[in-house]
Amino acid sequence: MIINLWSVLQWYLRPIIKWFLRKTTRLCELQRICYGDKAGAPRTCNVERSLMLSRTKDIKEVISHLDATVAEKRFTVDNFRNIFDPSVAIIIRAKQINCKLHGSFVVSIRRCLEQIWSYRNLVNEVEELRRIQFDSNDPSHEEKLLKLWSLLVPNELLESRVSKQWQAIGFQGDDPKTDFRGMGLLGLENLLFFASEYPQASSHVLSHSHHPKYGYTFAIVGINLTSMAYYLLKDGSAKTYMFNTKRYLPDINLFHRFYCYLFYEFDKMWIESKPQNIMEFSVIFKKFENAVRTELADPASVFRINIEVDTI
Amino acid sequence: MGNCWAGLFRRRNIRRHIVLILIGLDNAGKTKTVNNLAGEKDDKVLPTVGFKAVNLVHKDTPVTIYDLGGGPHFRQIWSQYYSEVHGVIFVIDSSDFSRLDECRAVLEEVLSHDKISGKPVLVLANKQDKSGALDDIDVVEKLNIEPLVNKYRCPTLVESYSAFVDTKSKKVKIDPGLRKGYQWLLNYIVRRYGDINLRVQTDIHADLERRKRMLNKNSNIASQTFTAVSDDIATQTGFENPNYTVEDRKEALDKGVIVVKPVTHNPNSVDTTLTIESVEDSDNTSVKPKLSPLFGRASNSSVTETVRIELEPRSEFRKLSPIVRNSGANHIDFKNRPQSSPTFKKNKSSSLSKNSSLDGDVKIQPRDVTTYLGDGNRTWDVTESKHRVLVNDAELSQMHREIVLTERDYTSKTASSEVTLQASTLPLAVRPASASQLVRRQLELTTHHKRRLSLRYMQRNKTSPERMSMLVFEPKAPRRHDKGDFDHAAAAN
Numbered sequence: 001m002i003i004n005l006w007s008v009l010q011w012y013l014r015p016i017i018k019w020f021l022r023k024t025t026r027l028c029e030l031q032r033i034c035y036g037d038k039a040g041a042p043r044t045c046n047v048e049r050s051l052m053l054s055r056t057k058d059i060k061e062v063i064s065h066l067d068a069t070v071a072e073k074r075f076t077v078d079n080f081r082n083i084f085d086p087s088v089a090i091i092i093r094a095k096q097i098n099c100k101l102h103g104s105f106v107v108s109i110r111r112c113l114e115q116i117w118s119y120r121n122l123v124n125e126v127e128e129l130r131r132i133q134f135d136s137n138d139p140s141h142e143e144k145l146l147k148l149w150s151l152l153v154p155n156e157l158l159e160s161r162v163s164k165q166w167q168a169i170g171f172q173g174d175d176p177k178t179d180f181r182g183m184g185l186l187g188l189e190n191l192l193f194f195a196s197e198y199p200q201a202s203s204h205v206l207s208h209s210h211h212p213k214y215g216y217t218f219a220i221v222g223i224n225l226t227s228m229a230y231y232l233l234k235d236g237s238a239k240t241y242m243f244n245t246k247r248y249l250p251d252i253n254l255f256h257r258f259y260c261y262l263f264y265e266f267d268k269m270w271i272e273s274k275p276q277n278i279m280e281f282s283v284i285f286k287k288f289e290n291a292v293r294t295e296l297a298d299p300a301s302v303f304r305i306n307i308e309v310d311t312i
Numbered sequence: 313m314g315n316c317w318a319g320l321f322r323r324r325n326i327r328r329h330i331v332l333i334l335i336g337l338d339n340a341g342k343t344k345t346v347n348n349l350a351g352e353k354d355d356k357v358l359p360t361v362g363f364k365a366v367n368l369v370h371k372d373t374p375v376t377i378y379d380l381g382g383g384p385h386f387r388q389i390w391s392q393y394y395s396e397v398h399g400v401i402f403v404i405d406s407s408d409f410s411r412l413d414e415c416r417a418v419l420e421e422v423l424s425h426d427k428i429s430g431k432p433v434l435v436l437a438n439k440q441d442k443s444g445a446l447d448d449i450d451v452v453e454k455l456n457i458e459p460l461v462n463k464y465r466c467p468t469l470v471e472s473y474s475a476f477v478d479t480k481s482k483k484v485k486i487d488p489g490l491r492k493g494y495q496w497l498l499n500y501i502v503r504r505y506g507d508i509n510l511r512v513q514t515d516i517h518a519d520l521e522r523r524k525r526m527l528n529k530n531s532n533i534a535s536q537t538f539t540a541v542s543d544d545i546a547t548q549t550g551f552e553n554p555n556y557t558v559e560d561r562k563e564a565l566d567k568g569v570i571v572v573k574p575v576t577h578n579p580n581s582v583d584t585t586l587t588i589e590s591v592e593d594s595d596n597t598s599v600k601p602k603l604s605p606l607f608g609r610a611s612n613s614s615v616t617e618t619v620r621i622e623l624e625p626r627s628e629f630r631k632l633s634p635i636v637r638n639s640g641a642n643h644i645d646f647k648n649r650p651q652s653s654p655t656f657k658k659n660k661s662s663s664l665s666k667n668s669s670l671d672g673d674v675k676i677q678p679r680d681v682t683t684y685l686g687d688g689n690r691t692w693d694v695t696e697s698k699h700r701v702l703v704n705d706a707e708l709s710q711m712h713r714e715i716v717l718t719e720r721d722y723t724s725k726t727a728s729s730e731v732t733l734q735a736s737t738l739p740l741a742v743r744p745a746s747a748s749q750l751v752r753r754q755l756e757l758t759t760h761h762k763r764r765l766s767l768r769y770m771q772r773n774k775t776s777p778e779r780m781s782m783l784v785f786e787p788k789a790p791r792r793h794d795k796g797d798f799d800h801a802a803a804a805n
Contacts, residue, residue, distance in 0.1 A: 130356075172338035172359055172383035173411075179339070182356035217385050220359040227358050278381075279389055281362030 028095040034108040041243040041299040047112040058094040062087045066117050075121045084110055118249040119242055125252055126186060126233060134180040134188060144188055145176060151195035152206055170209060170218030179220055186230065187223040193256035194263055201260065205267040214271055216278055225266060228289055229259045240296045262292065330375045330501050333393050335422065336403035337415055338382035341438040344475040345403055346379045348486055349494060370498045387418065394427035395515035398501045398508050401434045406451055407442035416455045427515055429464040431508065434471065434497040436490065441474040448472040469496050
């Protein structure tokens with residue numbers, strides 16, 4: 001009831017406040033955000049909120065146009081010029097901004113738009129990858145699986161495709177394909193990226209998973225973490241992480257990096273909490289998820305794997 | 313007539329909580345099954361790591377299902393959950409022929425576990441939607457289920473179904489096979505709830521107690537500190553004082569509860585050394601059984617709290633539970649208990665016989681005596697006991713707990729009535745002579761233990777010199793009585 005009343009009030013009050021601020025500062029809301037907030041997640045998230053709440057017809061059209069490009073998969077990096085130049089121009093015209101006076105605004109709003117729609121594109125991409133089931137008949141899938149083995153266990157040769165050896169890296173049965181179930185190829189891609197991009201970290205984590213007392217099943221815990229990363233991405237909590245990385249736009253590799261961070265941190269937390277046996281997994285996993293969510297709720301948080309600790 | 317109404321009324325008010333365990337090989341479809349039962353539609357099922365507890369409600373009865381991971385890494389941990397479950401759901405992937413042998417081995421291992429034998433089992437032949445899947449008859453044949461469940465006396469139902477959910481349909485439909493099996497299992501448990509729950513509670517207490525003992529063993533074996541800790545065991549787990557009198561029982565006939573009250577012991581009265589020399593127990597110390605949060609609370613109950621075990625009084629109480637009837641297996645799983653050891657009995661009988669002869673206040677009805685003895689003869693398998701223990705007072709009280717439970721069994725058969733064990737603060741050493749009679753009889757059966765026992769007594773003598781008189785008395789006691797002698801002794805008391 002109270003929330004309902006508040007939202008109605010906000011609906012009417014917001015334009016009034018915005019009008020007042022516009023008159024006093026002579027800047028539109030987007031400008032105020034771009035100048036006032038720090039670059040990264042705070043700025044981009046606020047710009048996104050502002051755009052979504054906008055009732056200007058032109059802006060609404062820009063949003064739907066950008067969404068359509070994402071849906072139609074025309075959203076590629078070399079296509080950015082074609083996509084964003086007209087969008088930024090429309091926004092500037094609609095908000096009556098003087099380009100010569102506000103050159104820095106143009107740059108930052110463009111960056112924000114890129115980030116926002118890259119993220120939406122990424123959600124689609126990840127969802128697509130998740131839907132692909134692991135298929136033993138597909139040679140590329142098989143190749144990835146064998147590559148994963150050779151990266152994680154370089155010293156040992158896999159005897160056959162269906163082998164008890166898979167249990168050493170934490171798959172359940174003799175054939176890993178059944179374990180990919182809900183997360184499909186995304187789980188495999190995640191593991192593969194972790195093993196190939198962070199070989200030290202992954203071997204460190206893998207050796208932890210063989211701990212006689214606090215050991216766990218590496219691969220299927222990894223798949224559970226994939227699902228966690230997936231849900232964080234889907235409900236928008238991962239935006240903080242994605243927008244705070246300066247060098248990259250949100251893309252599938254950044255998602256993989258996010259996953260690697262989660263895996264590394266989870267391993268740390270698992271070993272620290274000294275579980276009595278693997279049955280405590282669900283509790284610790286939940287605790288870990290809550291910790292990550294609170295961390296992500298703070299827009300200033302930046303995740304980085306501290307590999308330095310690892311290489312000892 | 314009035315009894316009838318009272319009975320009905322009581323039955324309505326009984327708080328039941330059914331705990332089921334859901335197991336099977338990995339990728340059999342366990343998590344999907346439980347999602348199906350809960351009415352959830354989630355196509356993103358992940359391999360379960362560890363376990364997941366799902367709470368459901370069946371006709372006002374709360375049902376908790378432990379969905380355990382099926383991977384080989386988790387199978388060894390399954391057994392930690394066995395003691396607290398009322399029934400088992402075993403899921404089979406009936407389209408995966410290559411793993412049927414593995415499946416059979418796992419199923420046999422589960423059923424043969426002494427905490428599972430006798431409990432109802434629902435076997436689900438999953439994945440019927442796949443082409444070439446075995447149907448329920450094939451599954452029974454291939455997995456050799458019939459001789460298996462007969463051997464371990466598990467009431468079993470095999471159902472074929474498919475956990476595959478059509479993602480297009482909006483409403484989640486429970487497969488008729490699954491629903492039928494689930495209903496059967498729950499109805500079976502509800503009908504025999506008193507019986508099964510009695511066993512479950514007993515097992516849980518045994519587990520708790522064993523865990524406590526292990527903790528103590530790990531932390532400190534020194535006898536001085538141990539007395540204090542052992543006091544804790546008794547109070548926290550709520551083992552009752554056996555010094556109830558007949559009047560108390562009559563009073564409580566209509567309450568429908570066993571009131572178990574913790575007792576404070578006189579630490580000096582009983583020996584304080586504890587030695588557990590069983591291989592099994594020392595194995596367990598490394599992997600401590602973890603009970604679910606559901607029952608974990610029991611260990612935190614304070615001294616003032618009254619632990620209540622409510623049981624459904626049933627007239628068919630006695631004829632159920634194949635474990636009880638079975639002369640080979642024990643009613644309350646004495647096999648794995650250190651206190652079933654002859655040392656313990658001998659130890660106890662000594663103190664008992666002494667005390668009971670001294671204390672004139674203890675009242676025993678001859679009928680009770682025969683009950684105890686009858687039960688003792690049947691259920692205490694002395695040859696099984698490999699544990700050699702010098703027991704502390706907590707264990708003594710645990711011993712009495714079991715006796716009391718058996719006793720309760722007996723009364724519910726005859727009068728469908730209840731027992732209330734009145735708490736009292738009498739020193740623990742004072743207890744009915746009937747128990748000591750029982751122990752003596754057990755001792756007669758185990759003559760080959762005698763030498764070791766006497767050695768034990770020598771050792772103990774060093775720690776507690778006031779036992780001297782008893783020791784002199786003790787070795788003669790078993791020899792003096794032969795079969796049937798107990799009647800006479802009881803009358804004398």
